[in-house]
Amino acid sequence: MKIAVCVKRTPDTETRIKIAADGRSIDESGVKFVLNPYDEYAVEEALALKEKAGAGEVVVVALGADAAQETLRTALAMGADRGILLRPSGSTDDPYVVARALADELGAAEYDLVLFGKLAIDDYHHGVGTMVAALMDLPCVSAISALELADGHGTARREIEGGVEVVEFDLPAVLTADKGLNEPRYPALRGIMMAKKKPLEVKDVTVADGGVEVTALTLPAARAEGRIVGEGADAVPALVDALRNEAKVL
Amino acid sequence: MANVLVVAEQRDGAVKRVSMEAIAAVRSVADVSGGAVHVLVVGPPATATDDLTGSGADTVFRALGDEAALYQADLYAATAAARAEASDAALVLVAATALGKDLAPRIAARLGCGLVADVSTLERSDDGLVATRAVYSAKAMMTVRLTGRRSVVSVRPNAFTPLERGDAPSVEDMALASVSARARTVRVEQPEQAALDVAEASVVVSGGRGLKEPAHFALVEELAAALGGAVGASRAVVDAGWRPHAEQVGQTGKTVSPSLYVAVGISGAVQHLAGMRTSQVIVAINKDKDAPIFKVADYGIVGDLFEIVPRLTEEIRTIKEQ
Numbered sequence: 001m002k003i004a005v006c007v008k009r010t011p012d013t014e015t016r017i018k019i020a021a022d023g024r025s026i027d028e029s030g031v032k033f034v035l036n037p038y039d040e041y042a043v044e045e046a047l048a049l050k051e052k053a054g055a056g057e058v059v060v061v062a063l064g065a066d067a068a069q070e071t072l073r074t075a076l077a078m079g080a081d082r083g084i085l086l087r088p089s090g091s092t093d094d095p096y097v098v099a100r101a102l103a104d105e106l107g108a109a110e111y112d113l114v115l116f117g118k119l120a121i122d123d124y125h126h127g128v129g130t131m132v133a134a135l136m137d138l139p140c141v142s143a144i145s146a147l148e149l150a151d152g153h154g155t156a157r158r159e160i161e162g163g164v165e166v167v168e169f170d171l172p173a174v175l176t177a178d179k180g181l182n183e184p185r186y187p188a189l190r191g192i193m194m195a196k197k198k199p200l201e202v203k204d205v206t207v208a209d210g211g212v213e214v215t216a217l218t219l220p221a222a223r224a225e226g227r228i229v230g231e232g233a234d235a236v237p238a239l240v241d242a243l244r245n246e247a248k249v250l
Numbered sequence: 251m252a253n254v255l256v257v258a259e260q261r262d263g264a265v266k267r268v269s270m271e272a273i274a275a276v277r278s279v280a281d282v283s284g285g286a287v288h289v290l291v292v293g294p295p296a297t298a299t300d301d302l303t304g305s306g307a308d309t310v311f312r313a314l315g316d317e318a319a320l321y322q323a324d325l326y327a328a329t330a331a332a333r334a335e336a337s338d339a340a341l342v343l344v345a346a347t348a349l350g351k352d353l354a355p356r357i358a359a360r361l362g363c364g365l366v367a368d369v370s371t372l373e374r375s376d377d378g379l380v381a382t383r384a385v386y387s388a389k390a391m392m393t394v395r396l397t398g399r400r401s402v403v404s405v406r407p408n409a410f411t412p413l414e415r416g417d418a419p420s421v422e423d424m425a426l427a428s429v430s431a432r433a434r435t436v437r438v439e440q441p442e443q444a445a446l447d448v449a450e451a452s453v454v455v456s457g458g459r460g461l462k463e464p465a466h467f468a469l470v471e472e473l474a475a476a477l478g479g480a481v482g483a484s485r486a487v488v489d490a491g492w493r494p495h496a497e498q499v500g501q502t503g504k505t506v507s508p509s510l511y512v513a514v515g516i517s518g519a520v521q522h523l524a525g526m527r528t529s530q531v532i533v534a535i536n537k538d539k540d541a542p543i544f545k546v547a548d549y550g551i552v553g554d555l556f557e558i559v560p561r562l563t564e565e566i567r568t569i570k571e572q
């Protein structure tokens with residue numbers, strides 16, 4: 001089983017966001033970066049599948065600046081076999097551009113499965129995995145919370161509003177991981193030591209022009225100062241009154 | 251001038267409200283550019299499109315068939331991409347639901363164009379088309395400019411209000427695309443009692459660890475029922491097995507932006523806020539006056555939820571009966 005997992009370097013969820021001087025990105029100083037949480041599920045799934053098959057290779061791929069090597073090393077420490085860093089020549093504001101670059105790289109090798117997170121917790125596109133699938137003309141199930149594979153095909157489950165969709169697909173395929181798929185392992189010390197010696201290839205790639213340009217990043221408009229209407233059950237009438245007459249939501 | 255295409259979503263044969271919202275989001279853009287609003291409805295043969303009367307749609311295209319009864323990603327995406335080409339659409343909109351989040355990128359990839367996900371505003375400015383969207387767990391707002399000849403945009407539910415215009419759209423039938431689907435949705439499993447989904451509800455009442463035990467969630471359910479809303483949950487109680495993951499609000503759960511969000515016994519961790527911060531009105535009930543949830547709440551009551559919530563439910567019921 002040969003599996004590729006696309007991984008992204010993202011700020012830790014606890015990070016306090018500060019806007020950089022350019023007004024269109026975050027100030028990275030003091031920010032802790034992690035392997036995108038949904039990508040952890042994807043890496044875990046790949047490793048578990050390889051272990052179950054008893055043979056195979058797990059390749060982790062990231063598009064980004066040199067700093068993303070650290071992210072790849074984290075995935076290698078979890079157990080992936082080798083990493084590929086693609087350094088883009090230009091803007092990756094448009095997720096289509098990211099998907100194109102990844103699809104070009106992934107298309108050059110034959111994988112049985114290509115895994116993604118369902119979402120990167122920085123840019124929230126929820127799209128790169130499904131786009132790569134469409135570009136590579138592979139079947140794809142997104143945001144899966146359960147997976148079963150058999151010979152040449154598989155079944156995945158994905159949560160939708162008010163239910164669960166059950167999707168059957170043929171291999172090779174692209175899948176994007178949601179919470180619930182598995183419990184990602186922590187890299188063990190041994191894994192961290194071994195990761196340092198695992199191959200990590202760095203390539204410069206030319207990216208296409210995108211159709212989306214980030215012009216500004218701002219802190220969310222401070223919510224109008226809220227107020228405590230009171231304490232205990234006695235405050236309920238005041239709350240109801242405010243919801244009815246001020247907020248007009250009742 | 252350039253047209254726009256809204257790919258509507260149907261469930262049980264009726265077009266969803268979120269699709270009307272997507273039409274509303276793009277109608278004014280079309281008015282400025284002088285283009286028409288085309289709406290594509292993909293679904294089973296019995297799908298009714300009457301609800302699109304007055305929504306702002308100029309033409310409704312129906313691509314109906316038994317094979318489209320369930321959401322089949324490749325079939326839907328290929329049909330939508332074909333329609334976008336035929337309509338010469340500069341913008342393709344879908345609602346950012348579970349279906350839309352899956353479909354939008356597939357359409358964009360097929361059309362070879364840019365994607366802007368989960369927008370809460372969309373406007374034509376001197377700079378061209380500009381959209382805003384919540385990023386970094388809703389800790390920042392991103393403004394983007396759509397520079398391509400064509401773009402696919404998904405629209406955050408509850409961010410736009412459906413229009414009420416009198417005119418009925420013209421309706422045309424079109425064929426579903428033919429695809430060799432190597433991924434097939436075989437069934438949708440629904441829980442025995444189909445509950446209103448948090449992601450779609452205009453009122454959400456969420457409970458957290460402050461409820462102390464699963465049985466006490468009845469308090470949250472009753473308040474939600476009184477308000478006509480859905481029940482949500484924090485991750486702490488989902489991980490504890492008290493509530494299903496489908497109800498989880500936040501970073502690793504669902505993103506909601508209802509008109510009213512009530513947080514009961516929820517501390518307001520950043521990962522929870524990520525999923526509900528953009529709600530229109532937030533109410534917090536918590537015994538700890540320093541709980542972070544109060545920082546985003548419009549209205550708060552400090553105190554014991556076991557006393558406050560039943561009283562609140564009672565008052566709401568009284569109002570609703572009037």
Ligand SMILES: Cc1cc2nc3c(=O)[nH]c(=O)nc-3n(C[C@H](O)[C@H](O)[C@H](O)COP(=O)(O)OP(=O)(O)OC[C@H]3O[C@@H](n4cnc5c(N)ncnc54)[C@H](O)[C@@H]3O)c2cc1C
Binds near residue numbers: 502
């Ligand atoms: C990667 C990652 C992703 C995460 N994703 C999510 C997510 O999607 N959604 C999410 O919710 N969390 C998420 N979390 C977890 C999050 O950090 C918090 O742990 C969680 O939200 C806490 O849930 P809670 O507010 O129910 O519990 P607690 O933090 O324990 O809060 C309980 C609250 O109840 C109050 N309370 C107790 N008794 C009473 C009473 N009698 N009356 C009134 N108030 C009372 C307390 O004052 C307290 O504020 C994530 C964490 C990580 C690391």
Ligand SMILES: Nc1ncnc2c1ncn2[C@@H]1O[C@H](COP(=O)(O)O)[C@@H](O)[C@H]1O
Binds near residue numbers: 007061
């Ligand atoms: N720059 C990147 N490098 C590698 N993988 C990425 C990159 N951006 C996104 N991905 C993958 O695509 C998934 C969805 O990301 P997004 O569509 O940006 O929300 C992520 O969980 C990753 O698996």
